[in-house]
Amino acid sequence: MHETPILRVENLCKQYGTGCQECQDKERNSVEKNYCKSCGTVFAVRDISLDLYRGEILGIVGESGSGKSTMMQCLYFDTDITSGAAYINRPGKENENVFELSSQQKRMIRNHDYGMVYQNPVHGLKMNFSSIGNIAEKLIAAGNRNVSDMEATGKRLLTNVHIPLHRMKEEPEKFSGGMQQRVQIAKALSNNPPILFLDEVTTGLDLSVQANVLDLIKKIQRELQISMIVVSHDLAVIRMLADRTIVMLNGEIIEEGLTDQVLEDPQHAYTQQLVYSLL
Known part of the structure; x- marks a missing residue:
């Protein structure tokens, strides 16, 4: 691909602890997995x-604790980074490191450029608001003040994610897990974001519900041409959705490439173990 990426991330780091000379110097090798034995710092x-x-749909795969969800939280400004840069391809702002922007500017990016679907809907929805009220909240944050517009958008999005309109005034806490995820997807799409983050969105759902949610994500991506980063520990999810795949282990990228290439001919011993354990 020769075009400019819509999102470019460079040398992103998130650590818990101050670090020491032992773990900052890679040659001393005091870091076991992602934990420094000398000072106790964890490199998430x-x-x-x-x-x-x-x-494009970019898949991020790795075992629990590999750092993939922490990476998503950093990109969505849910947690502060230790160091690194990220650039969104927006007119006139291509060279702005978004991590260095003010909290107000970061909020603008969350409201206009990003959508986020969390593993646990509690983090993405107000469970005691109506479903359409959740969507309206995101639209208001993006600057929409027209009530009839917001209602029309809310109805269209809920229909698109197969939530019956006679239930649009109901709170998500009354819904099943699969329906909660679909409301979350509708809310995340309400501001037409060019970039959508999906963090383990099928974990904990029944297999038939998982399939419905994945079909919905694929359909949305095809119709709206949204760029997505999909985090999962489930290779079947990554195989179905992702064009390219990154494999993470202990907070680092250990392998990346076209999804078929990574899953059919894994190069790294850990990826081989991951792939062959499913066969």
């Missing part, structure tokens, strides 16, 4: 660089 995300292109 270490030196991550990636590109996301327009209309």
Whole structure:
């Protein structure tokens, strides 16, 4: 691909602890997995660089604790980074490191450029608001003040994610897990974001519900040409959705490439173990 990425991430790091000379110097090798034996610092995300292109689904796969969800939280400004840079391809702002922006500017990016679907709907929805009220909240945050517009948008999005309109005034706490995820997807899409983050969105759902949610994500991506980063520990999810795949282990990228290539001919011993354990 020769076009400019819609999102470029460079040397992203997130550590818990101050670090010491032992773990800052890679040659001394005091870090076991992602934990420094000398000072107790945990390197949740270490030196991550990636590109996301327009209309692409990028899969991030790895075991629990590999740093993939922490990376998503950093990108969505849910947690502060230790160091690194990220650039969104927006007119006139291509060279702005979004991590260095003010909290108000970061909020603008969350409201206009990003959508987020969390593993646990409690983090993405107000469970005691109506479903359409959740969507309206996101639209208001993005600057919409027209009530009839917001209602029309809310109805259209809920219809698109197969939530019956006679239930639009109901709170998500009364819904099943699969319906909650679908409301979350509708809310995340309400501001037409060019970039959508999906963090383990099918975990904990029944297999038939998982399939419905994945079909919905694929359909949305095809119709709207949204760029997506999909985090999962489930290779079947990544195989179905992702154009390219990154494999993470202990906070670092250990392998990346076209999804078919990574899953059919894994190069790293850990990826081989991951793939062959499913066969």
